[in-house]
Every structure is written in structure tokens, then in C-alpha cells.
Amino acid sequence: MKRTIIVKLKERPKYAQRSSAKHPNFNLREIALQALYQLDLGSSSLEEVLELRWVHSKLSEEEKQLLYDIIEGVSEYEVDIDEVIQKYSNKDIRQISSIVRCILRMGTYEILKEEFPGPIIIDTCCTLTRKYDDERAVKFVNAILDKVYKFLLENQEDKKEK
Secondary structure, three states: OOOOOOOOOOOOOOOOOOOOOOOOOHHHHHHHHHHHHHHHHOOOOHHHHHOOOOOOOOOOHHHHHHHHHHHHHHHHOHHHHHHHHHHHOOOOHHHOOHHHHHHHHHHHHHHHHOOOOHHHHHHHHHHHHHHHOOHHHHHHHHHHHHHHHHHHHHHHHHHHHO
16 A cells, blocks of 8 residues: 655745846847847858848947947957956856857946946846856856956956055
8 A cells, every 4th residue: 555645835035036127228238239249150240240130220329339339349359358367257158158258248348347337237137147057057157257356356456455
């Protein structure tokens, strides 16, 4: 005769859902990511991407300027940015998926540029990673960008001490 064991599971606590509110310029960063992805795949030239014909929303001149800055900046400093990412990653840069690599490049560029607060950039990049990849990739992006941000903060403190 089979015995059935009934176990009463404790009710799991309810966690507050993450806010779906996005940071300012989130949509622009998503467009920049799409442009960087096109460049990374080699399907378009920088000039073609900067024409923004594939963008379906109306952009102000200020928004276009932010987009151009991110896209051109990452393109111009790609080799240097990749070295920074490689320094904090246990994977070779070529082993990282293209979309995650583009997110890391964009995040690293913006953190080092210091135009916007680092935590906002990191959170935005994690949100983009969550949208285009999986949770393991989110943890990876968060870890790398957090190390880049901490490195930046340490260097700022060293400069103040001197």
C-alpha cells in the first residue's frame, strides 16, 4: 500500500515587483544599443547608422546629439573600452554575446565619460540586458559595470588625495 505524504509548504513571502519606471533617456539608450548592435554585426556603416532612418520616433536635436555622442564615442574608443571590459571579465571579449558586448561597451563608455551618474547607467544597462538576454547576462553586466564604476571612484579619490 502506498503512503502519501502531505507536506504543508510555508507560504513564500511576496516580494515587491521591480518598478517598471525607466530612467530618463532610457529609450535613447535603447536606440543607441540597436545602432551599436548593427555596427557590431557589420551590417551597416557608422554613417548609415547615424542617419537614423530606422528610428520610428521623432527625436529632438538634443536627443539626437546624445545618440550621436554614445554611438560615435563607443565606435571611436571601442578598442580601449574592450580592454577595460576584458580587465574585469573572466571571459574573452569575443566569447561574450554581441548584444551583451554592445551593452557593456555603451555602459563602460558612459560611466567613464561621467556625464550621468554611474548607478543610473548601470541600472539602465541591466534593464536593457534583461530585455534582450537572460538573468545570467544581467548579473554579468552588473558585475562588470560595477567594477568599472568602483575603479572610477577609486581613481577620483586618489586624485583628490594628491
